[in-house]
Amino acid sequence: xxxxxxxxxDTERPESPVGxxxxxxxxxxAASLLRRSDFSVVLATIVLFVIFALGSAxxxxxxxxxxxxxxxxxxxxxALGQAIVVVIGGMxxxxxxxxxxxxxxxxxxxxDAGISPxxxxxxxxxxxxxxxxxxxxxxxxxxxxxxxxxxxTSFIFAGLVTGISKGSPYTNIPDITFIGSxxxxxxxxxxVLMVVTLAVVAYFFRYAVTGxxxxxxxxxxxxxxxxxxxxxxxxxxxxxxxxVFAALAGFLxxxxxxxxxxxxxxxxxxxxxxxAIIGGTSLAGGEISALxxxxxAVMLTLIKNGLVMFNVNIYFEQTFLGIVILLAxxxxxxxxxxxxxxxxxxxxxxxxxxxxx
Amino acid sequence: xxxxxxxxxxxxTGILFSACSSAATPAPATQAAATxxxxxxxxxxxxxxxxxxxxxxxxxxxxxxxxxxxxxVWYASAAHPYFETVKPGVEAAGKEFGFTPxxxxxxxxxxxxxxxxxxxxxxxxxxxxxxxxxxxxxANALYKELTSKGATIINxxxxxxxxxxxxxxxxxxxKAAAEQATEALIAQMGDKGNIINVLEVLTDPNTVLRKxxxxxxxxxxxxxKIIQEISGMASQQDAVQKVTDAIAANSxxxxxxxxxxxxxxxxxxxxxxxxxxxxGTRTIHSVGIDTDPTVVKAISDGVMDGTIAQNPFGHGYLxxxxxxxxxxxxxxxxxxxxxxxxxxxxxxxxxxxxxxDISKVTQKIKDSMLTSILxx
Numbered sequence: 155x156x157x158x159x160x161x162x163x164d165t166e167r168p169e170s171p172v173g174x175x176x177x178x179x180x181x182x183x184a185a186s187l188l189r190r191s192d193f194s195v196v197l198a199t200i201v202l203f204v205i206f207a208l209g210s211a212x213x214x215x216x217x218x219x220x221x222x223x224x225x226x227x228x229x230x231x232x233a234l235g236q237a238i239v240v241v242i243g244g245m246x247x248x249x250x251x252x253x254x255x256x257x258x259x260x261x262x263x264x265x266d267a268g269i270s271p272x273x274x275x276x277x278x279x280x281x282x283x284x285x286x287x288x289x290x291x292x293x294x295x296x297x298x299x300x301x302x303x304x305x306x307t308s309f310i311f312a313g314l315v316t317g318i319s320k321g322s323p324y325t326n327i328p329d330i331t332f333i334g335s336x337x338x339x340x341x342x343x344x345x346v347l348m349v350v351t352l353a354v355v356a357y358f359f360r361y362a363v364t365g366x367x368x369x370x371x372x373x374x375x376x377x378x379x380x381x382x383x384x385x386x387x388x389x390x391x392x393x394x395x396x397x398v399f400a401a402l403a404g405f406l407x408x409x410x411x412x413x414x415x416x417x418x419x420x421x422x423x424x425x426x427x428x429x430a431i432i433g434g435t436s437l438a439g440g441e442i443s444a445l446x447x448x449x450x451a452v453m454l455t456l457i458k459n460g461l462v463m464f465n466v467n468i469y470f471e472q473t474f475l476g477i478v479i480l481l482a483x484x485x486x487x488x489x490x491x492x493x494x495x496x497x498x499x500x501x502x503x504x505x506x507x508x509x510x511x
Numbered sequence: 512x513x514x515x516x517x518x519x520x521x522x523x524t525g526i527l528f529s530a531c532s533s534a535a536t537p538a539p540a541t542q543a544a545a546t547x548x549x550x551x552x553x554x555x556x557x558x559x560x561x562x563x564x565x566x567x568x569x570x571x572x573x574x575x576x577x578x579x580x581x582x583x584v585w586y587a588s589a590a591h592p593y594f595e596t597v598k599p600g601v602e603a604a605g606k607e608f609g610f611t612p613x614x615x616x617x618x619x620x621x622x623x624x625x626x627x628x629x630x631x632x633x634x635x636x637x638x639x640x641x642x643x644x645x646x647x648x649x650a651n652a653l654y655k656e657l658t659s660k661g662a663t664i665i666n667x668x669x670x671x672x673x674x675x676x677x678x679x680x681x682x683x684x685x686k687a688a689a690e691q692a693t694e695a696l697i698a699q700m701g702d703k704g705n706i707i708n709v710l711e712v713l714t715d716p717n718t719v720l721r722k723x724x725x726x727x728x729x730x731x732x733x734x735x736k737i738i739q740e741i742s743g744m745a746s747q748q749d750a751v752q753k754v755t756d757a758i759a760a761n762s763x764x765x766x767x768x769x770x771x772x773x774x775x776x777x778x779x780x781x782x783x784x785x786x787x788x789x790x791g792t793r794t795i796h797s798v799g800i801d802t803d804p805t806v807v808k809a810i811s812d813g814v815m816d817g818t819i820a821q822n823p824f825g826h827g828y829l830x831x832x833x834x835x836x837x838x839x840x841x842x843x844x845x846x847x848x849x850x851x852x853x854x855x856x857x858x859x860x861x862x863x864x865x866x867x868d869i870s871k872v873t874q875k876i877k878d879s880m881l882t883s884i885l886x887x
Contacts, residue, residue: 210760212759212760212761212762212763215759215762217758217759217762217789217791218756218759218760218762220789221752221755221756221759225752225755228748309618312618313618316589316590316616319590320590320595321589321590321591321592321594321595322592322595323592323777323803323804323805325804325805325808326804331785331788334785335785335788335789407748410751411747411751411781412781412784412785412805413781413804413805415747416590417746417747418747418748420745420746421745421746421748421749458752458753458756459752459756459759462739462741462753462756462757462760463756463759463760465739465760468710468713468740468741468742468743469713471742471743472743
């Protein structure tokens with residue numbers, strides 16, 4: 155509302171210089187907010203949070219908030235695995251299979267080889283990095299589209315998961331649920347890890363040279379190459395990081411449930427894309443938002459939690475889920491309208507290689 | 512350049528298939544017959560001796576034998592802990608009666624994959640199939656086609672929808688199992704209180720039967736009420752999240768939680784363990800189905816009250832026997848189709864002995880196979 159009234163510029167009486175300055179400052183803040191790709195998802199998350207808090211007495215309990223916090227955290231790690239390749243204009247369809255493979259390798263190491271979780275974690279991350287590198291090599295050396303390449307490797311990795319585990323979970327492993335169930339001053343450890351990771355991601359894309367190169371490659375790969383960036387290496391790096399995030403998400407899931415489940419990752423594909431894209435990662439590449447990723451993960455968790463809280467009809471649950479997501483992401487169109495109205499020559503930006511927030 | 516890469520890929524794929532084919536190809540009929548151990552000397556089900564539902568080998572006392580070249584197919588939809596517990600029964604039957612089953616596990620839980628797998632095996636000459644139908648309704652078209660060409664198919668674990676051309680089904684009576692679990696839960700709750708009913712996947716006809724079973728039992732107890740139903744748990748992650756949310760939503764009112772599917776039962780074990788760790792003080796009784804190690808541990812730790820143990824060994828073993836006898840000239844008796852392979856309610860008290868109860872059911876069905884199920 156404030157945005158629209160400001161954007162109309164419809165003033166009926168003269169303003170004092172101080173008032174004009176305040177209005178000018180407010181309009182700059184509003185315009186700045188509207189420019190952010192993550193603005194709408196953050197707003198939608200806040201709105202949903204308020205609605206659910208008012209609508210269900212059980213929503214605002216410590217137990218529920220704790221659980222939502224750690225579920226959101228796992229969503230973020232899954233989504234980071236996708237966002238890091240989407241931002242270079244690619245995708246990783248093998249994300250879930252990589253997560254599953256990392257879990258199975260960690261489970262085998264801990265249960266069958268008696269290896270400590272302190273060793274199993276880096277081992278799992280190594281599996282993620284190796285599989286990501288494999289993807290990256292196929293994409294860059296064979297010049298295959300990331301869709302085709304990772305579709306093929308998803309079968310390879312999924313086959314390894316079932317081949318190694320035979321579908322059975324690893325339950326005789328050391329108890330590491332203190333990570334998945336633990337808290338720091340009442341905040342889930344997983345949520346704290348998520349915040350720290352997102353902060354690092356935000357810094358990386360805003361200030362680190364490699365981060366800017368990733369964005370530049372995603373924004374315009376040819377221009378990036380001509381400006382001296384070794385884009386093939388960037389693509390490989392993004393795929394390695396994607397694998398590492400998938401492996402990390404898998405390992406954190408072990409800490410959440412106390413066993414290594416081979417089915418881990420089987421439903422990550424939709425989650426990873428949903429959180430990444432709703433969170434402001436541009437499908438065309440070159441744009442990512444750490445804040446948006448966090449907000450989108452919380453939003454999806456809120457919606458799923460809300461459906462149970464409000465005891466919706468189980469037969470139509472998926473329909474409700476789709477409607478609420480659609481309504482939430484529709485705020486993006488409001489942002490676009492507001493942005494058009496508030497755009498002025500001094501706010502207009504030139505073409506950029508990409509943005510990281 | 513691109514062409515040469517594609518050609519290299521094709522060549523590599525060909526080599527890979529060649530390398531894998533020897534491992535994937537089932538033993539030829541003649542080889543199977545040649546290597547078949549005599550029934551009396553076969554150490555039958557030693558490997559599976561401790562498996563719930565297993566029975567002592569007694570091939571010599573059984574009324575039919577495996578014809579030369581008999582190599583029945585055992586087809587499981589996808590890699591899953593349940594199928595790993597069924598497989599020992601299949602292998603035990605093979606060792607006991609001197610045949611080599613062709614074991615096949617599909618890549619995913621879809622009817623399409625199952626169709627492709629079974630059609631390929633039929634094309635290779637297999638005629639006797641023990642199949643877990645991936646889609647209770649969708650499998651019927653495939654069955655109709657294969658049986659019209661001379662195949663004999665027996666369902667294990669789950670039935671196809673009626674009418675079906677499957678000869679038999681060896682499975683748990685899912686509705687009866689759900690009723691048994693619900694009665695057990697209500698007894699633990701002291702015949703009063705509120706229940707969360709955790710269903711698995713609503714598109715599975717078995718889930719519908721389980722839901723009916725739970726609701727019919729609850730209806731008999733006026734002081735017991737289902738306060739929430741949750742479903743749509745295709746994955747473990749989904750199940751854990753939904754069970755957690757449901758407990759949070761009913762944290763002051765829930766007294767019992769019941770799951771009648773594998774995935775939500777494991778989720779309940781994990782969530783209830785976590786609930787205790789997080790200091791949850793409310794007494795919430797819980798009963799599930801199947802004996803996944805996570806569930807068994809939760810029962811052992813006192814986190815869950817109990818679970819319904821099925822007879823996976825029997826699901827593997829008994830269809831093999833029936834197929835063997837049908838290949839030997841027997842046919843299914845008029846009016847016989849579903850064979851209940853039995854269940855046992857597992858609590859902390861009988862964790863180490865429940866397997867014996869299940870084994871007795873397997874033995875009983877085996878003993879009556881040629882009198883109550885099949886006929887010459």
